[in-house]
Amino acid sequence: MSIPTGPYAALKIPDFRLFILTRFFVTLAIQIQGVVVAWQVYDITHDPLSLGLIGLAEAIPSISVSLYAGHLADIVNRKKIIVTCLVTLLFCSLALLFFTLEPGKFWLSYGALPIYSVIFVSGIARGFITPALFAFMPQLVPRELYSNAITWNSTLWETAAIGGPAIGGLLYAWKGVQFSYGADALLMLAGLSLAIGVSSKPLPPESEEQGIFDKISAGLRFVFNHQIILGAISLDLFAVLFGGAVALLPIFAKEILAVGPQGLGLLRAAPSVGALLMAFYITHNPIRKNTGKILLCCVAGFGVCMILFALSTNFLISLFLLMMSGMFDCVSVIIRGTLLQTLTPENMKGRVSAVNHIFIGSSNEIGMFESGLAARLLRVVPSVIFGGCMTLISVGTIAVFAKSLRRLQKVQ
Known part of the structure; x- marks a missing residue:
């Protein structure tokens, strides 16, 4: 069977199309939920x-x-694993909806605690689904199409990440919290239905290690002994941990830029607008040389955007800076994803993805906590400036110590 070619090659494979549409609807649901939960919790507290x-x-x-x-x-x-986790996430969406209905409003007398409890359960599901999605995707496309598939996966994800916050903000402002959570649940159900339609694939042969501890240790050793992979995920770790301002966007929208929940949705969507534009560009113009230097420069650019965003009091300028940050971040995501898929053995992808998730995926949430804590201690604007500066320091440090990454020419 011949391998499809061209910028749309991966999209010609039916299972891959179902897979990325699943991620599209699930991401759209999660993004809507994120906006509504943030605004609801801030209204309560x-x-x-x-x-x-x-x-x-x-x-x-x-x-x-x-x-x-x-x-x-x-x-x-x-x-x-993916289907089971999506069922769990659907129940979490329904639980948040239940708290807005008459029988469930009683629970909100405890403040934001019931909402935190649901998010805790969804965290368990997202912890299991992330390595499964990462390991499942390359089973759907030939190895020659990994880079193309990752770029299209990022493109659909960014499209949902654009629509989700904007739709979430508009739904919350115009139709209220109940309707917004209802839309979240319906989109999650759509994602689950599509996931069921993807063909099951056989697992690759198991690695030689015996026992859970030895297998997990092998995954950790692989990451920490591979300078290129370790350097790439460390860059994103520090950028996300210190450089992001997403958790504080409700405050910027309400108190600094005065644009309300509609403006919050646009602010949340702006980085993904930039990322989508960049992903579309890379699809037609793949990165072919100076990959390591491009990665370092883009993460540094992300940090600069965060500093300038913190200083801005103009809504349009803030939107532009967030869009630019998304463009820089998209390059990092595509390069890191392609590196992980091409350099990791098939029978170790789940474990390596789990380490990556701890570095990157969960650092999004820890970064939210760091942002909230720093905002309380330093005030909102200084905390975002501090985070951007820490990102720049991290880039400089990794550039010095990860020479293999700095000198990397090709992604694959």
Whole structure:
């Protein structure tokens, strides 16, 4: 069977199309949920730290299960894991909707605690689904199409990440919290239905290690002994941990830029607009040389955008800076994803993805907590400036010590 070619090659494979559409609907649901939860929690508490606690409530369970989840993704049918996790996420969406209905409003008398509890459960599900999705995707396309598939996967993800926050903000402003959570649940159901339609794939032969501990240790050793992979995921770790301002966007929208929930949706969507434009460009113009230097420069550019965003009091300038940050971040995501897929053995992808999830995926939520805590201690604007500066310092440090990454020419 011939391998499809051209910029749309991966999209010609039916299972891959179903896979990325699944991620599209699920991401759209999660993004809508994120906007609504953040605004609802801030309305209840009026405390910036409470926004950071949303991230912590998800990060703790997600990190706790990640290594075991990675091991599981290498020995259990990956589609079954994905479907089970999506069912759990659907129940979480329905629980948030239930709290807005008359029988469930009683629970909100405890403040934001019931919402944090649901986010905790969703964190467990997302901890298991992440390595399964990472390991399942390359089973759907030939190895020659990994880079193209990753770029299209990122493109659809960014499209959902654009639409989700904007739709979430508009739905919350115009139709209220109940309708918004209803849309979240319907989109999650759509994603689950599509996932069921993807063909199951056989697992690759198991690695030679015996026992759970030895298998997990092998995954950790692979990452920490591979300077290029370790350097790439460390870059994103520090950029996301210190450089992001997403958790504080409700405060910027309400108190600094005065644009309300509609403006919050646009601010949340702006980085993804930039990322989508960049992903579309890379699809037609793949990165072919100076990959390491491009990666370092883009992460540094992300940090600069965060500093300038913190200083801006103009809504349009803030949107532009967030869009630019998304463009820089997209390059990092595509390069790192392609490196992980091409350099990791098939029977170790779940475990390596789990380590990556701890570095990157959960650092999003921990970064939210760091942002909320820093905002309380330093005030909002200085905390974002501090985070951007820490990102620049991290880039400089990794550029000095990860020479293999700095000198990297090609992604594959």
